[in-house]
Amino acid sequence: MSQSPLSRFALKGLAFFSVLRGYNIALIVLAQYLCSIFILAPDKPLKELLLDPDLALLVLSTAIVIGSGYIINSFYDAEKDLINRPRKTLLDRHISQRAKITAYFTGNFIAVFMASAVSFRAVVFFSAYIFGIWLYSHKLKRITFVGNLVSASLAITPFFTVFVYYKNLAPVIFVHAVFLFLLILAKEMVKDLENLTGDLTQNYKTVAVRYGTRFSKYCISLLLIATALPTYALIRYFNVGAMDVYFKGAFILVILAVIALWWAHQKQHYLGIHNLLKFIIVAGVFGILLIDPDLLLRRFI
Secondary structure, three states, X not given: OOOOHHXXXXXXXXXXXXXHOHHHHHHHHHHHHHHHHHHHOOOOOHHHHHOOHHHHHHHXXXXXXXXXXXXXXXXXXXXXXXXXXXXXXXXXXXXXHHHHHHHHHHHHHHHHHHHHOOOHHHHHHHHHHHXXXXXXXXXXXXXXXXXXXXXXXXXXXXHHHHHHHOOOOOHHHHHHHHHHHHHHHHHHHHXXXXXXXXXXXXXXXXXXXXXXXXXXXXXXXXXXXXXXXXXXXXXXXXXXXXXXXXXXXXXXXXXXXXHHHHHOOOHHHHHHHHHHHHHHHHHHHHHHHHXXXXXXXXXXX
């Protein structure tokens, strides 16, 4: 039974949202605005910040570049994802490879064009970011540990967009970035354990493929335990308000993740740990609100 045009359109729309990972993009947009409100420009009137056209262009450009990055990553990983994520890949295949490439180039062009309305520095920044994402997707992700390092670095890069815009490079920002970087790097290495079958088949030289799952677990455990250093620094030396509750809770969950990691031996187990680390990262975005819960109310008034 053939599908109606409306059904096909809805299916393609759902497939495109899946390829773009729209939920991740929405989270990054929210994180950029929350960082601006609570950390980078806490004294700036809320209305002025939210209606700042340059900030809006930078955030939108970031969202488009990240979306384009997911598209090119899906393009290069089509065969591997068919093994590791067959259901998602079957949905994604409603978008042709040609359509993905067209959307990739179009999105990046629009992003750089919007950035040019802000400054030349923004154009250089986004051009370099686009190149970095392409290089990672095309070459670097197959290189042992380098792929993980670059992936984690690209994941935290969007936050430096607003850091540079506000010219606020306070130490607390870098300590928080280290905490986030370690979590993301560990999450990426857990993802490699989860995707071991596809990586072996497609000759991806991940740490798990090259040195084995046991060595990979040692590396992940070290990274997760290392988050104790920025966690302690943020609680002890910086004014993070009630967000210290988040950091304490996050550290407990990190320890649980380490314990679960050494017990894990199946794809489902690694998927659970991956989702736990993702939850910690997502909770951290909303945890920014705890820095000063009354700030939004005061600035609205």
